[in-house]
Amino acid sequence: MPETPEFLTQPSPPMEYVGYQIIDPLKPPLLKFRICNSYSIDLRLDSIGAEVFCSDHGTFLGFVNRTGVVNISGKSSEVIGLTLALTSEGEVHIYHNHLGGDFYIDLRSLALNVQGIKIRYQEQISVRVQFAFHRHKEESIWKLRK
Amino acid sequence: MEVKKINWPGLAGGLATLALVILSLLTHASPWWHLTVGQQLGEANVSPLNFNFTLFGTSMTPPIAWFLNMACQLSLIASAVAMLICSLVPNREYSKNLLNFAYKKPLIVTIIFLIFLFIAIYITGTLLHINVPLTGSTTTTLDAEAATIDVPITTEFTWNSGWQ
Numbered sequence: 001m002p003e004t005p006e007f008l009t010q011p012s013p014p015m016e017y018v019g020y021q022i023i024d025p026l027k028p029p030l031l032k033f034r035i036c037n038s039y040s041i042d043l044r045l046d047s048i049g050a051e052v053f054c055s056d057h058g059t060f061l062g063f064v065n066r067t068g069v070v071n072i073s074g075k076s077s078e079v080i081g082l083t084l085a086l087t088s089e090g091e092v093h094i095y096h097n098h099l100g101g102d103f104y105i106d107l108r109s110l111a112l113n114v115q116g117i118k119i120r121y122q123e124q125i126s127v128r129v130q131f132a133f134h135r136h137k138e139e140s141i142w143k144l145r146k
Numbered sequence: 147m148e149v150k151k152i153n154w155p156g157l158a159g160g161l162a163t164l165a166l167v168i169l170s171l172l173t174h175a176s177p178w179w180h181l182t183v184g185q186q187l188g189e190a191n192v193s194p195l196n197f198n199f200t201l202f203g204t205s206m207t208p209p210i211a212w213f214l215n216m217a218c219q220l221s222l223i224a225s226a227v228a229m230l231i232c233s234l235v236p237n238r239e240y241s242k243n244l245l246n247f248a249y250k251k252p253l254i255v256t257i258i259f260l261i262f263l264f265i266a267i268y269i270t271g272t273l274l275h276i277n278v279p280l281t282g283s284t285t286t287t288l289d290a291e292a293a294t295i296d297v298p299i300t301t302e303f304t305w306n307s308g309w310q
Contacts, residue, residue: 039204040202040203040204041203044185074203114184114187115184115185115186116187116298117184117295117296117297117298119295119296120293120294122292122293123292
């Protein structure tokens with residue numbers, strides 16, 4: 001692919017991982033990212049999503065996504081929360097390998113839709129999270145495993 | 147000046163040309179060709195009399211576009227004035243020369259506009275590697291450092307929009 005002039009490739013907004021937030025112990029944590037809008041106009045983030053893998057084992061864990069529109073004012077930043085949806089295999093993997101402690105996950109194929117423009121990040125983003133499944137959830141996973 | 151001898155179609159043409167220039171200067175009348183990037187992230191409004199291009203809130207006008215617009219505006223003003231004079235006094239010896247000068251100008255301006263449009267699209271594709279259709283929609287893929295960006299681009303001649 002030919003090289004593209006720099007001013008045309010600026011639309012990829014910088015994303016910075018802020019941290020995770022456990023809202024409900026029964027559910028995976030909310031991943032928080034800060035997205036910067038360096039332009040003078042307001043931008044509308046229509047969707048964002050990525051595949052999630054375990055950094056240590058490379059196991060596919062599920063997806064993160066954000067439904068609903070986020071408006072980012074010009075020359076400002078906005079912290080958005082991404083919901084993590086685990087697959088059954090992902091839950092079992094976390095239960096057996098990472099429950100209760102911090103570990104790293106990789107976000108791959110990260111894609112943003114900003115007012116019709118689709119931005120696909122080529123590099124993966126590694127973030128530290130912690131899963132604190134409630135005892136009942138652990139039991140349900142245990143049953144699933146059996 | 148004899149009313150009977152007035153060239154009424156020429157007078158109407160002169161007034162219409164003058165009105166076109168005045169309206170375009172005062173109100174930035176609707177463009178002849180329109181380009182949209184994404185969903186209102188960028189747009190270009192192009193006509194022989196006006197040019198404006200904004201991308202991410204930043205307005206960009208190449209100097210050549212400004213000079214071409216100015217040349218077209220002056221040509222049309224001269225054409226309108228010449229057409230009005232030769233229509234009001236068609237029997238004067240200079241009237242035929244004025245008519246010869248005036249009637250071609252709107253056509254020449256239209257041709258210059260189309261040539262400019264073709265050249266602009268060609269340069270955008272060749273130098274910037276962005277394929278812009280003359281009319282229709284396309285998605286251009288840009289290769290950034292750490293991301294691939296799909297940019298939808300829609301263009302249309304504005305006289306189409308009224309018929310859709």
